[in-house]
Amino acid sequence: MTALPALMVAPNGARLTKADHPALPMTLPEIVTCARACHAAGADGLHLHLRDSTGAHLLDAGAYREAVQEISGQLPAMAVQITTEAVGKYEPPHQREVALNSGAALVSASIRELCRDPADVTRAFYEDCAAQGIAIQHILYDRADGELLAKTLPAELLATSDLQLLFVLGRYATDQNSNPHDLDDFLDWMGAHDLSPDWAVCAFGQNETASLAYAAQKGGKCRVGFENSRVHADGTMAKDNAERVKAVRTAIGASPA
Template structure:
């Protein structure tokens, strides 16, 4: 049996994101209770990871630690340890790198996604970034670094090579496209990431990779990633449509659709225990 066929595929659900509102999509889960209910349904549909966003009283994006703790508590009541809970540190034009890192230090989540452009811009305090990465290692937090475009590889590789990000390889998330009105990602968008010279020259920089995509072709992008040995983040954060163009009734419907594709491609679907192993960096 090939290594490809043996490696389970992670299906991560991103149920709400930072921008969509319930006025835009009534099925969007926002409250801790709604998120817990959606987490349970997505677990049963095949998800092993939930990518968590919380909102303020007006429905806006928030990195408030108290709100995170409340949502995590409700999700844990619903699913126990059967989902890996990954919080976002996304800036959304509101939070700077210091605020993002402060949230992680206070919350000490199980896992966190960190955009290289946001926490490690050229102007960042590299000593602080290095200390933050050391903190995550000591606290056993699982980081996933986000690349918004293939050119982000160069900055990421440089930081690892100089030991600012200490370790040899990390889980990465490739974002196929931008958050713009009417954005529709394409499976072709994945090729630029996989053909990046830095990745060809230093494959160990990436312990594993996942993609997220925008619009109706999200599932097609996910299946391309799964077929090429990657993993997929799926959900209302970036897409609310099924492959036939109709509106999904829930995030679980999108996960179920993807799970069927994963099995057709000959890969098993990861559970949370496997996802935790796969998303552990090579510190």
């Protein structure tokens, strides 16, 4: 399996527009330009969301295939992960089809979204991805999502060090602002199940930098970018995604490993 990048940038997400920040990339050329700047600032991976001609969230295997080829062709040293996020628009069969047929080696998927279908269907999907060498990064919003994953994923896929997880901090807080210690319950859950996965954290709001630095201290990888926060630790607005990458890269470098 392709390992998770150490520092992935998530530059746009599914819902935000230039009204949220003028430097938010929406078209593929803008995403490529943003990815190049973020790579220069220290990111070694890109979490890819695509938009349709109206700027709305798009899950399309063909469009993903073209985008991954374009980004990888221009930035071969930058890993590209696609999203399968539903955003209330797509159902699990479509999400599975996109994951399996986009040509991407790295895919993020929410266990709670995919488990809208029966567990055996979701389990078979994970087995198909593993057979094709597609690394699914399972998005976990809380410990209950972890328990759902443990019940759904085949035992051999749960126990492997190739298991990829993303712990989301702050998403359902009242103000969507994370706290570094939101991670602690996830760490406890991994210990309870004796897991040693390839894991990363994303964090919402002004505490994004502190939360990612804490995750790095605990041995995790990091995902930074405008999808989760557009402000620095002091509350000032970032100029662009590359500036957020640089700030987190500096914070991680200052954190004891």
